[in-house]
Amino acid sequence: MDPAGGCPHARNARLRERGAVAPVVLPGDVPGMLVLGHDALREFLAHPDVAKDARHFTALAEDRIPPGWPLRTFATVRGMTTADGDDHRRLRSLVSRAFTIRRVEGLRPRIEALVDELLDGVARQAAVDGVVELRSRFALPLPMRVICELFGVGEEFRDRLHHLSSQVVSTDTTPQEALAANKEMVAVLAQVAAARAKEPGDDLTSALIAAREEDGDRLSQEELIGTLILFVIAGHETTLNLITNAVRALCGHRDQLALVRAGSATWMDVVEETLRWDSPVSYFPFRYPTRDLTVDGTVIPQGTPVLAGYSAAGRDPAAHGPDADRFDLTRRAASRHLSLGHGAHYCLGAPLARLEATVALERLFTRFPDLDLAVPDEELPAHAGFVGNSVRRLPVRPGPDAREG
Template identity: 80%
Template sequence: MDPAGGCPHAANARLLARGAVTPVILPGEVEGMAVLGHDALKEFLAHPDVAKSAQHFAALQAGEIADGWPLRTFATVRGMTTADGADHRRLRSLTSKAFTARRVEELRPRVETLTATLLDALEAAADDGGVVDLRGHFALPLPMGVICELLGVDDRYQDRLHHLSDRIVATDIGPAEATAANQEMVRVLSAVAAARAADPGDDLTSALIAARDEDGDRLGQHELIGTLMLTVIAGHETTLNLITNAVRALCAHRDQLALVRSGGASWGDVVEETLRWDSPVSYFPFRYPTRDLTVGGTVIRKGTPVLAGYSAAGRDTQAHGPDAARFDVTRDSTARHLSLGHGAHYCLGAPLARTEATVALEQLFTRFPDLDLAVPEPELPRHASFVGNSVRELPVRLRR
């Protein structure tokens, strides 16, 4: 795997031509596997003999993984994404009420208001030529603002939390920087938790602290901080990439944008097709077979760290047809995308991500129907990660 990341689609196509499952070398010369094919990935994600807990990571348990390994947090953070069975259900139940479809629908007016406010600021931030970084001024502060409100995180922490999240999901950083980012994230979130403990509110962090204080068996301190870390990172990074990738796709496919604006398709269709066509997460770490498994005709050995290849599965021609590489908001595929997961670990924040992205795109292109990229697509700087799939900046011209 290239630690520098970049656009994954050409490499994914080459790998898929060889098979649905492939061996990979992770940073630090760690041997792993990646599941790329749609059907194979769907089977693997829901397989009863596949675990998320790092106690099944053979190389880690053997002491072969360095403390500063850039992907170590994905394996060792204490939270629902690294828990199985009863532990997973316990941790998920503590946060699930904040992300139900009903709760998210109640949040919609707040999302709409914040979106409108950010669009006002976006226009004010544009230079004399009407050019502005849409990612930094709009796609980022919307989901970050919403998730921080849900968690009761003070505004002054938001920029730092995004920077640290960006470092934690990066795959091209060294051990010292990776360790420092994780340690600082723990310090910041501990300060957030201390503030909420001293002054509880109607927010998820306060609810988690109450659960911890009421019964330590329901939520330990490490699990509290781990849950906050996972919620902050997943709660804004995925939606940030989703909005960014959708805008890029619509700018490159003006016929599809015209179709939506004329009522021939919905903004929800745009969100679903973007999730399939340019998944906001390319390869997500990790799952581990608890015994030798044969998936997609390939044996994955017990204890191997496995990447879920969402961006590859989204363009798998075996599942999505020979035109899988084409962006088509009217696509009627019998194989739904897997970009928000599948099975017991299906993304808890999926309803919120869909709501934020749908509201953002509709308001953005209603306010700026002629919005377009200010630089050619190939010149956009890519994420330095094979986990996140997007660009680091998105300069757009708001009006022609």
């Protein structure tokens, strides 16, 4: 696996020709496996003999993984993403009620207000030189502000947390950088937790702390910080990539944008097809077979760290047809994608990500109907690392503001 990342789709196509499961070499010459076929990945994600707890990671248990390994946080952070069985259900239940479809829908007015506020900023910048860096000015601040408001993270922490999140999920950092980023992120979120413990508010961090105090066995300090790490990173990085990738897809497929405007497709269709066609996550770490496991004819040895190949599964012709590489909003099978996971660890924040993305895209293209990329898509710099899948910059020409017309 190239730690520098880059667009995964050509590599995925080559790997899929060899099979639905592939051996890979992770950074630091750590052997692993990648599941990239749709059906194989669906089976693997829900298999009863596949675990998330790193005690099943043989190389880690044998102390063969150095402290500064860039992917170590994915294995060792304490929280829902590294818990199994009753432990996983306990941790998930503490926050799941905040992410029901009904609760998330109650956030719509606030999300709409934030989108309009950010679009006002886009309009002001466009009036200056005609070009706006949409990723940093729109696609990033929306999910970052929403998740931080949900968890009571003060504005003074947000820019730093985004920077640290980017380093934590990157796969091309040095051991020193990885250790420093993880240490600082824990420290910053410990400050957030301490502030909420001192002055509780109507936020999830305060609720988690209250639950711990009511029953000391329910949530340890380490699990609290691990939960905050999970939601701060996953709560904005994936939605940031989703919005970015959807804008690129629509700008590159004006015929599909025309379908939405004609009422032949919906903004939710845009979100679902983007999730399939250009998943916000390429290869997500880790799961571990608790015994030697045969998946689609390939043996994955017990204790092997396995990557979930979401970007590869999304374009698997066996699941999505011979035109799987085509962005098509009329593809009703798009809802079969696995980009938000499958099984017990299905993405808890899926309703929120979908709401943020649909509101953002509808209002963006309604207000700026002529919006287009300022440079060819192939010239956009790819996301650093192989976990996230997107580009680092998104310069656009918004064109006339419909509100001014």
